[in-house]
Amino acid sequence: MRVERDRFSGLQQVLHWLMAIMVLAMLFIGVSMVSTLKPHFLTLISIHKPLGISILVLAVLRLGVRLAFGAPPLPAALALFATGLGALALLGWRRKRKVAAN
Amino acid sequence: MLVAGRYPVIGRFAIAVGNPDAADIMGRVKSMAVRIVSPDGQEWRSGMNNSPVFVVSNPRDFYELTLAQDIDPATGKPDPRAVKRFFATHPASAPFAEWSQTAPWTASWADQPYNSLDAFRFIGAGGATHLVRWSMEPTLSPTPVPHAALASMGTDFLEHDLVSRLANGTLTWRLVVTFAEPGDPSNDATKAWPSDRKRVDVGTLSVQKAEAEADGPCRDFNYDPTILPTGIAVSDDPLLAARSAAYARSFDLRTAEVADYPYTPRPAADRP
Numbered sequence: 001m002r003v004e005r006d007r008f009s010g011l012q013q014v015l016h017w018l019m020a021i022m023v024l025a026m027l028f029i030g031v032s033m034v035s036t037l038k039p040h041f042l043t044l045i046s047i048h049k050p051l052g053i054s055i056l057v058l059a060v061l062r063l064g065v066r067l068a069f070g071a072p073p074l075p076a077a078l079a080l081f082a083t084g085l086g087a088l089a090l091l092g093w094r095r096k097r098k099v100a101a102n
Numbered sequence: 103m104l105v106a107g108r109y110p111v112i113g114r115f116a117i118a119v120g121n122p123d124a125a126d127i128m129g130r131v132k133s134m135a136v137r138i139v140s141p142d143g144q145e146w147r148s149g150m151n152n153s154p155v156f157v158v159s160n161p162r163d164f165y166e167l168t169l170a171q172d173i174d175p176a177t178g179k180p181d182p183r184a185v186k187r188f189f190a191t192h193p194a195s196a197p198f199a200e201w202s203q204t205a206p207w208t209a210s211w212a213d214q215p216y217n218s219l220d221a222f223r224f225i226g227a228g229g230a231t232h233l234v235r236w237s238m239e240p241t242l243s244p245t246p247v248p249h250a251a252l253a254s255m256g257t258d259f260l261e262h263d264l265v266s267r268l269a270n271g272t273l274t275w276r277l278v279v280t281f282a283e284p285g286d287p288s289n290d291a292t293k294a295w296p297s298d299r300k301r302v303d304v305g306t307l308s309v310q311k312a313e314a315e316a317d318g319p320c321r322d323f324n325y326d327p328t329i330l331p332t333g334i335a336v337s338d339d340p341l342l343a344a345r346s347a348a349y350a351r352s353f354d355l356r357t358a359e360v361a362d363y364p365y366t367p368r369p370a371a372d373r374p
Contacts, residue, residue, distance in 0.1 A: 034351075037161040037344040042328055042336065045346075 009069045015062050022055050111307065112137050114320040115211045115264060118151060120171075126260040127209060127252050130202055134216040134238060134275075135325035136307070144331035147323070149345070150216035150238060153205075156291035157198040161344035166192070194292045206246035209255065210263045212273050213244040219291045220327060220345075221282065221337040233282035233337060235295065238275035238307055265312050275307040288337045316363065324353040 008016070026048065033044040113136040117129025135149040158164045170188040174181045189199050208214065216238040224232045256262075267273060281300040287293050315321055328336050328346040336342045356363075 034347075037347045039338070039340055039343040041343040041347045 005070070006072050008071060009065075012062075012065055012069060012071075015058060015065065019055060019058050019062070022051060022058070026051055026055060109138050109140055111139075112319050112323065113309070114315070114323075114325065115260070117260070123257075125253075125255075125257040127255050129260075132211055132214050132216075132260075134211070134214075135320075135323075136238075137323055137325065140331060145329050146331045146334065147325050147327065147329040148218060148236070149325040149327055150218050150236075152214040152216055153198060153201050153219075154217060155197045155201065155294050156219040156341065157195050158192070158341075159194055159290045159292045160340045161348075163192055163195070164341075164344070167195075194290075197292060197294065206244060207249050207252060208244045209247045209252070209259060210242075210245070210267070211260055212264065212267050213240050213242040215239050216275070218327075220339040220342050221288045221291075222330070223335045223337055224279070225333050225335060231335075233286065233288050234279050235282075236277060236279045236304075239278050241274045241276065268309065268312050273309040275309075276303050277305040277307060278302065279304050289339045291339060291341055322357065324349050326350070 007013075029044050029048050029051070033041060033048055036044075113134060116133045116135070117124065117126050118131035118133055119129050132152045133150060136147070138146040158167060167188050170184040171180045172184075173179065189195055218236045221233055221235050224234050226232070279302045280295060281302070282288070282295055283299060286295045286299070313319065326346050326349050328342055330336070
């Protein structure tokens with residue numbers, strides 16, 4: 001099944017963009033959720049939890065698809081954007097650690 | 103969830119005071135929290151207070167009250183004028199203030215009622231919804247104690263009272279659900295509903311055993327009032343979301359300090 005290709009498969013592209021939307025939504029929902037006491041807190045958390053689990057399930061699926069289909073070679077330089085997203089995702093965790101340390 | 107049956111309950115008795123060293127008997131507001139679990143994994147968590155109404159109706163007023171009760175660095179105590187000023191400028195808090203000033207003090211958690219304060223919705227099997235509040239009504243009648251006598255009763259009086267009562271048998275409360283009528287406020291916990299509202303006795307809480315908080319099973323639960331089984335839902339009471347958010351934050355802070363928590367209770371003198 002693994003073949004040399006210069007593009008990701010259609011399934012991989014769909015998964016990628018679907019997850020991109022979900023992860024971005026997750027970050028904004030997460031940030032607004034922890035900064036409000038208003039009734040929409042309950043709505044946000046009721047989206048945040050199943051959305052997070054769905055992202056986990058899709059990530060596992062994505063790994064499987066990657067193993068099955070392989071991937072084109074990496075570009076010469078890894079986009080800075082990806083590093084930035086990773087850093088944003090870590091912010092919540094670091095904030096918690098800081099609170100614990102104080 | 104609300105089908106007749108017996109369900110295990112873990113709960114917590116507490117006083118509504120921010121100071122961890124406060125004498126429990128001096129807590130004006132006593133509270134009971136419960137976590138009722140059904141065999142299919144549904145949970146009903148409820149944090150209830152012995153006051154008939156809550157002190158404020160929304161998180162902003164709660165914030166202002168908390169600021170008013172802040173410790174004055176000059177005296178080491180809250181400024182009584184700031185608290186007076188809060189109640190003078192927040193007339194909605196008057197019913198709570200009246201209860202606080204006139205209700206008899208007692209020296210036990212066992213003889214107090216515990217009220218949900220916030221309103222919830224019960225949803226029938228056919229989909230009909232009812233606005234409700236609920237209470238744990240004690241089966242013991244309250245024994246009033248003069249306020250002046252409380253200060254000399256020791257820092258853990260309520261805790262010792264609970265343990266010694268349970269050594270002599272089970273303590274019980276009746277779970278009573280009050281149904282609103284059209285016009286009763288769903289979003290204002292400072293207002294009691296009229297006393298003639300339909301009240302239904304739906305069950306009995308039997309408290310059989312007490313364990314110390316430090317390493318007991320109640321410690322690592324967040325008694326979030328929005329964790330509800332099928333058939334019960336939140337109302338539009340703005341305190342519910344605020345409680346859920348604030349309790350989650352508090353839970354995070356508490357569990358982040360778990361390594362410093364005294365798992366094995368020690369006498370106060372041994373603590374740093």
